[in-house]
Amino acid sequence: MIQQEFTIQNKVGLHARPAAVFVQTTVKFKSNIIVEKDGKEINAKSIIGVLSLGAEKGSKIIIKIEGEDEQEAMKALKELVHNNFGEDQ
Amino acid sequence: MEKLKGVGVSKGIAIGEVFLYLPEEIKVDINERDNIPVSDKKKKLEITKDKSRKELQSIYEKMKSGKTEKEAGIFEAQALFVDDPILDERIMELIKQGFTLIVAVKKVFGEAAEEMEQMENEYFKQRAKDIRDVSNRLLRHILNKPIPDLSSLPSSSIIVAKDLTPSDTASIDRDNVLGFVTDMGGITSHTAILAEALGIPAIVGLKDITERVKQGDSLIVDGETGKVFINPNENTIDLFKHKKKALEAEKRELEKVKFNEAITKGGKRIEVAANIGSPKDADVSLRSGAEGVGLFRTEFLFLNRNTPPTEDEQFKAYKEVLEKFNGKPVIIRTLDIGGDKQIPYLNLEHEINPFLGVRAIRLCLTRKDLFKTQLRAILRASNYGKTRIMYPMIAVKEEIVEANNVLKEVKNELEKEKLPFDSNIEVGIMVEIPSAALNAEALADYVDFFSIGTNDLTQYTFAADRTNDNLSYLYQPLNPALLKLIKMTVDASHEKGKWTGVCGELAGDPEAIPILVNLGVDELSMSPQKIPYAKKIIMEI
Numbered sequence: 001m002i003q004q005e006f007t008i009q010n011k012v013g014l015h016a017r018p019a020a021v022f023v024q025t026t027v028k029f030k031s032n033i034i035v036e037k038d039g040k041e042i043n044a045k046s047i048i049g050v051l052s053l054g055a056e057k058g059s060k061i062i063i064k065i066e067g068e069d070e071q072e073a074m075k076a077l078k079e080l081v082h083n084n085f086g087e088d089q
Numbered sequence: 090m091e092k093l094k095g096v097g098v099s100k101g102i103a104i105g106e107v108f109l110y111l112p113e114e115i116k117v118d119i120n121e122r123d124n125i126p127v128s129d130k131k132k133k134l135e136i137t138k139d140k141s142r143k144e145l146q147s148i149y150e151k152m153k154s155g156k157t158e159k160e161a162g163i164f165e166a167q168a169l170f171v172d173d174p175i176l177d178e179r180i181m182e183l184i185k186q187g188f189t190l191i192v193a194v195k196k197v198f199g200e201a202a203e204e205m206e207q208m209e210n211e212y213f214k215q216r217a218k219d220i221r222d223v224s225n226r227l228l229r230h231i232l233n234k235p236i237p238d239l240s241s242l243p244s245s246s247i248i249v250a251k252d253l254t255p256s257d258t259a260s261i262d263r264d265n266v267l268g269f270v271t272d273m274g275g276i277t278s279h280t281a282i283l284a285e286a287l288g289i290p291a292i293v294g295l296k297d298i299t300e301r302v303k304q305g306d307s308l309i310v311d312g313e314t315g316k317v318f319i320n321p322n323e324n325t326i327d328l329f330k331h332k333k334k335a336l337e338a339e340k341r342e343l344e345k346v347k348f349n350e351a352i353t354k355g356g357k358r359i360e361v362a363a364n365i366g367s368p369k370d371a372d373v374s375l376r377s378g379a380e381g382v383g384l385f386r387t388e389f390l391f392l393n394r395n396t397p398p399t400e401d402e403q404f405k406a407y408k409e410v411l412e413k414f415n416g417k418p419v420i421i422r423t424l425d426i427g428g429d430k431q432i433p434y435l436n437l438e439h440e441i442n443p444f445l446g447v448r449a450i451r452l453c454l455t456r457k458d459l460f461k462t463q464l465r466a467i468l469r470a471s472n473y474g475k476t477r478i479m480y481p482m483i484a485v486k487e488e489i490v491e492a493n494n495v496l497k498e499v500k501n502e503l504e505k506e507k508l509p510f511d512s513n514i515e516v517g518i519m520v521e522i523p524s525a526a527l528n529a530e531a532l533a534d535y536v537d538f539f540s541i542g543t544n545d546l547t548q549y550t551f552a553a554d555r556t557n558d559n560l561s562y563l564y565q566p567l568n569p570a571l572l573k574l575i576k577m578t579v580d581a582s583h584e585k586g587k588w589t590g591v592c593g594e595l596a597g598d599p600e601a602i603p604i605l606v607n608l609g610v611d612e613l614s615m616s617p618q619k620i621p622y623a624k625k626i627i628m629e630i
Contacts, residue, residue: 012395016212020166027172047169048176048201051216 001066002074007058010084014055018085023047025076031067033077090322095295096275096561097315099284102333103268104326105245107306110253111299115228117195122187130190134180137190137230142171144226148240163219170223176201191231198224210433212395242266247308251299253280263287268310270317272299275558284312285616292317294558346628347378347621353630359606361624362418362614364592368406371413374617378624381418383540383614384479384592385410387463388426396434397459403466411474418475420540420614421467422519423492424459425481427452435459444554449482454491464499471511479540483518483525489535519592521545526574529581539582540614541575543593550574566595567604579609590614602626 008014014022026033026044033044037059042049044063055061065073080086145168153161170176176197183193198220205217228234239248242265252273267289274280274293284291290312302308302319309318309329318325352358362383363374374382390398390406411419427437427448435456440446453460467478480492493516503510520526521542529539543566548555550570553563565571575591582589590612595601597615602623605613607630615623 012212015395017162017166020162020169023169024165027169043174046173046175047166048173051205051213 001064002070003062003064004074004078005060005062006078006081007060008055008081009057011057013057013059014050014053014061014085019047019050021085022077022080023050025080026073029065029067029069029073029076031065031070031073033073034064036062036064090325091301091319093295093298093301093317093319095270095292095298095315095317097290097292097312098274098281099269099289099291100312100336101268101288101290102312102329102336103247103290103308103310104329104333105247105267105308105310106243107302107304107308108239108242108246108248109299109302109304110239110248110250112225115195115225115232115234117191117228119192119196121189121192123189124187125189127184130184130193131181133190133231134184134194137227138171140230141223141226142168145171148238151240167219167223170198170201170220171227191228194224194227194231198227210395215393239266247310249299249302249308253283268312269293270295270298270308270310272296273558275556275561275564282616285618288618294561343621343625346625349378349624349628350380351624351627353606353627355630357606359610359627360590360612361620361627362420362590362612363617363620364614365410365617368409368413370617371410374620375413377617377620379417379617379620381420381475382410382414383420383590383596383612385419385421387422387424391424391426391432394434397462400462400466400469403463404469407467407470407476408473411470411476414474416475418477420477420479420517421470422479422481423450423463423467424453425449444548450480450488450492451482453480454488454495457495460492460495461499464496465503468499468503468510468514469508471514472509476511477515477517477538479517479519481519481542482521482545483532484522485524486528486532486535489518489532493535519545520574520578520589521549521593523550523574526578529578530584533581533585533587536587538587539578539589540612541578541589541591541593541610543571543575543591543595546574546593547571566593566598567601572604572608575605575610576608579611583609588612597623599623599626603630606630 010018012018023045034041035044035050035053037053037055040053042053044050063074063077145164149161149164179197180193183196184190202217202220205213205220239261242262244265245267246265247268247270248266250271252271253269269280269284269291271280271293272295280291280293290310292310292312292315295317298317306320309321309325350358351361360380362381363379364384365371365374365382366386367389390403407421426432427446447455467476470476480489483489500512515537517536517538517540518525518532519542520529520539525532544555547564547566551563551565553560555564579589588611591605591610592614595605596613597619599622602613603626606627613623
């Protein structure tokens with residue numbers, strides 16, 4: 001299993017379109033993906049779960065991935081977070 | 090053949106077939122259990138999800154390519170709820186407990202939607218609607234009931250509904266819809282506005298037409314007279330085919346005059362401008378022959394979001410319109426919101442009587458942070474075209490003075506920051522409260538122009554809520570009481586060398602135009618589709 005911490009930098013946080021884009025990415029991978037925020041863990045392939053985190057701008061999240069394509073998955077999610085989920089600004 | 094009469098809210102004739110749109114909720118007995126093996130129910134669930142996912146995908150693809158790109162994303166996101174593993178798990182649990190598949194889906198999705206609804210945030214409330222939408226789609230597939238959907242219509246459809254909401258019509262199939270008829274709704278309902286925008290006929294307030302027609306019945310809709318014919322006979326069809334042809338000929342005629350200046354036979358030039366609600370409306374306005382924007386509503390920037398729009402965001406939107414109008418005047422109305430419109434992030438106090446509460450300029454003067462940001466954005470945009478500022482809901486001169494003080498402050502700031510703007514920017518007010526019209530003479534000293542908002546002026550003069558169907562008889566914008574107020578405003582402005590426009594519904598009303606012109610109104614601003622005909626009428630006065 002690999003894990004990494006990220007800070008959400010985009011304006012609306014992990015809501016709205018960014019949440020959808022995030023889940024659209026996680027479901028492409030076979031690995032189990034979990035997001036942890038303030039001790040709460042959710043299935044990263046669940047839009048309901050991701051929305052329930054309430055990750056605003058500035059929140060710290062930990063992404064944990066376990067499975068055959070864990071490296072690729074982490075790479076893709078890292079890129080997504082760093083690019084602010086494709087939001088302009 | 091059956092004949093009904095309602096209120097025609099958008100002109101034109103449609104001859105087509107009934108598309109009955111009745112998106113009722115599916116009733117489910119929430120305790121119902123069955124003995125169907127879990128594996129069978131699971132299989133059924135998979136098939137249902139598969140169908141729903143494919144449907145949503147195809148709606149998404151279809152909308153993505155049209156002008157509906159933004160709405161397409163809604164359906165892409167809805168697909169995520171279909172396959173949500175958390176919801177899946179909860180559904181399986183209920184199925185294992187012996188609940189029917191219907192109950193399991195209804196319960197799990199319903200609870201998820203309720204959770205979202207409880208959040209204070211507009212975004213989550215919208216997602217709750219998505220979750221219910223997805224739930225209905227799944228349930229209808231399980232029950233083999235057709236999915237109510239307006240995104241893919243048979244050709245020549247006339248939509249018959251109880252009422253239409255923005256979400257019903259977001260994905261409407263524009264190629265195949267010929268008209269709207271509804272049981273409910275008034276002249277300012279969403280159906281009316283949408284029909285105008287699409288340039289198709291609409292009749293509202295038909296009370297029970299949804300019970301009188303069947304799917305596929307043939308229908309004639311005459312948006313001018315408000316008449317609807319159900320299963321018309323041959324003669325009637327012929328008659329309306331002729332009428333339709335004549336209307337289309339008139340439309341072609343209008344094409345020829347729409348870019349001309351509107352000058353009366355007596356030689357008075359009337360400026361004909363467009364009311365717009367977002368930069369998206371700019372192109373259609375210019376194509377219709379608009380000589381400017383008489384009312385640029387800025388509320389679109391503030392709705393459906395979690396935080397107020399930034400100065401830059403606003404600046405970009407205003408600049409876009411000003412550049413498109415390329416030197417033609419654009420009147421930007423400052424935020425007209427409060428009370429009746431819910432904007433969670435503004436934390437507005439609940440009011441018993443929102444139409445008489447802290448709305449529009451009253452709100453801006455108590456929330457100067459919002460007001461200043463907007464004025465800064467407008468001023469910065471004024472560098473890109475002929476800009477005018479308009480304050481809504483002015484009742485007394487003190488409000489103008491206070492608003493102008495804020496404007497002055499903002500101008501000073503921009504000067505200090507060396508940001509360019511039009512330092513002679515014109516400032517006007519909406520005259521929509523009787524006190525402003527009655528005292529127009531005094532107010533004229535503080536403004537460059539007046540613009541009469543006839544919708545609100547009518548409702549405030551007759552003390553009748555214009556969205557209340559039972560009071561529609563009091564919606565009398567041509568009543569002498571109203572005309573006197575209009576005349577007072579026009580005369581007061583002219584005496585002081587200023588001008589007066591009209592930007593309410595009345596400005597585009599063929600019956601009202603000659604009256605307004607005779608009262609001395611200088612400018613008429615209306616929904617873009619009405620401009621060509623209005624110009625023709627003016628030229629014949």
